[in-house]
Amino acid sequence: MHELIRDITLCILFAWGLGLAAHFTVQPLILAYLVAGFFIGPYGMGWVKSQESIQIISELGLIFMLFMIGLEIDLKKIVRAGRVILFAAAGQLIGGCVLGVLFFIGIGLSMGGGGFDALYLCIACALSSTVIIVKVLYEKRELDTLPGRITLGVLVLQDIFAILFLAVQPSLADLQVSVILLSIGRVAALVVTALALSRYVLPPLFHQIARRPELILLGALAWCFLIGEIAELLHLSREMGSLVAGVSLSTFPYALDVTAKVTTLRDFFITLFFVALGMTIPIPNSSVIGLALIIAAFTVASRVITTFMPLYFLRQGLRASLLPAINLAQISEFSLVVIQTGVVAGHIKTQTANAASFAFVVLAVLSTFAIGRSDQITRASIRLLKRAGVRDLDHSHPGHDEAGNGHGEGRRILILGFFRAASALLSEIERQNPDLKDQIGVVDFNPVVFQNLAKRGVHVTYGDISNVDTLVHAGVGKAEIIILSVPDSLLKGATNEKLVRHVRSLNETAKIISTADLLADVEDHYAAGADYVVVTRLSDAHELFTVIEAADQGLLEDKRAEIDARLRERGEVLP
Incomplete structure (x- = not known):
């Protein structure tokens, strides 16, 4: 023992x-x-x-x-x-x-x-x-x-x-x-x-x-x-x-x-x-x-x-x-x-x-x-695989994207990277202004996003947003509003600040809306060329404050019924 x-x-x-x-x-x-x-x-x-x-x-x-x-x-x-x-x-x-x-x-x-x-x-x-x-x-x-x-x-x-x-x-x-x-x-x-x-x-x-x-x-x-x-x-x-x-x-x-x-x-x-x-x-x-x-x-x-x-x-x-x-x-x-x-x-x-x-x-x-x-x-x-002739999801129509648009044609509003915030945005656009959906283009390399957006009639380009060829093909140079909605923690091979600089070099007149994880990053995004920076913690804090107010006033059930009704209306690409 x-x-x-x-x-x-x-x-x-x-x-x-x-x-x-x-x-x-x-x-x-x-x-x-x-x-x-x-x-x-x-x-x-x-x-x-x-x-x-x-x-x-x-x-x-x-x-x-x-x-x-x-x-x-x-x-x-x-x-x-x-x-x-x-x-x-x-x-x-x-x-x-x-x-x-x-x-x-x-x-x-x-x-x-x-x-x-x-x-x-x-x-x-x-x-x-x-x-x-x-x-x-x-x-x-x-x-x-x-x-x-x-x-x-x-x-x-x-x-x-x-x-x-x-x-x-x-x-x-x-x-x-x-x-x-x-x-x-x-x-x-x-x-x-x-x-x-x-x-x-x-x-x-x-x-x-x-x-x-x-x-x-x-x-x-x-x-x-x-x-x-x-x-x-x-x-x-x-x-x-x-x-x-x-x-x-x-x-x-x-x-x-x-x-x-x-x-x-x-x-x-x-x-x-x-x-x-x-x-x-x-x-x-x-x-x-x-x-x-x-x-x-x-x-x-x-x-x-x-x-x-x-x-x-x-x-x-x-x-x-x-x-x-x-x-x-x-x-x-x-x-x-x-x-x-x-x-x-x-x-x-x-x-x-x-x-x-x-x-x-x-x-x-x-x-x-x-x-x-x-x-x-x-x-x-x-x-290496592409050089060897192995096709990716972007091969369907050479020189064209999934929606059948020619090389470089683009859309007025371009979303670079598609995660849950972009999914919620698209659902909100479909609910409030369906005509605006035809003016939106999306660039992402998630196959689920690619397939689901194509089924819903959204102009989508399959590709890596950190790759310049992908951005040019998607029509970044002709877009009027460019949205970077993916947080830095999920981006691969780039940061939002670097993407802002990259996009600005390809399009000097577009309005660029970026996303910042940290408050300290906001000024860096503006210096890089962003026109507006979204800080999700601010909108989250506002939402939580309204919930606290509703609880204090005994209206939490009403608040919950309101959000439940909104959730039932959602038809988002990503759960």
Whole structure:
């Protein structure tokens, strides 16, 4: 017992020290935890030697990580997932697995006869890292963009796929239809039990303890371990049970509160899991390093084939097809879980598992940099693809836009970039002055915007507003009013101030209306040539003040009825 406490102490100290180094050198924290585990483990300095300690630390970390992954799976979002996300995820998962099996069998890895190295690697390579992707996209403020939503949708469906694989994984050595059906039946029984309890038993209990944070935390942990033990009784794994426990709570009324309470504990045990995983990685030989590089190269190549191509054929355009492929081009931490379950079950060789772990490390580093610079990579890739003859959404009528207008004809009012403010503006114009819509042109590279505006008869040019050729083609030089409605936080390759200067150089007489995120930016926009600068916080503040006044006067219901009536009238392009 004392040895376990000492081992956990070493894990936390070295994880923290190397975590600090990773933070200051802008490296993934998971990489730091793996290196920490390797350093103190039996293949490094040998300070942690007990295999029992390593196993206990790893299993606890794995249980909590899967519990939190389950909590973050939103079943409602899966149900509401659009056709594009469903087809993209299906193409990526099915295509990735088929290519993976063929590729890894082709390089000589086992498939059957008790060895399933090729199968486990193809599953591992089909999954992408939620931790890395969400962290980087959140920092870049791209979670709410179209490529960001596609990426997150694919990630959620990947998790569901992994759950299904873990359900049949214990029976791989005797994979018969009856065995598969029995495994699925056990999982169904577990899921039904968990959902029923979380729907009818847990809410009244948690309602009674809602004001007691320590009981909320204790209740969440009790639920996690209870479902884990039920899974064990059904001859499933505790890890599988913890995942189902999390999923069953994802639609729970107190899920947000539970997640907030468990997050700190989760981070502690996830750290322990990756440190323990690092302890199991030996010093690599040339064959392990070679296989790891092959796995990494295959993962990147398969993402291009299985993610970019389905999205491109769904007419999402080059940019919205390339970005999710770049975002998803790494191996998931969940892949390491799958690999470890295979090692424990004797389905995969230790050497293959070590190669997968090294491939994860390589891709974690490269992917972090690639996602951070995805805009530059995408722009360069689009140029190369167009030179190679690959068509984008702007190819329909060479020299013409979607509405059939000739090159450079333009419109009197031009909206550069189309997000929610522009969507609301268009709806307001359609309501108050429909004739004005025929004088409006829009420039944007969101395929959803492009298709929906074209259907509504709005003059739209597909293209990047930071590209001078796009602006000239859209008719910036002839427009009388030019509106920049997208905030700087969402612009790629430009800022509103730079766009104002750019547009002013192309059109000296137009009235330019710009958008500023910060009050300090307003004067810079005017100096750049803007005629009017919109600061959304001012209009938001005015609206909130009128709501407060209505509440003070007892008229809040009337105010709400007024806004509800306005919302019912809206027919916006973007929700």
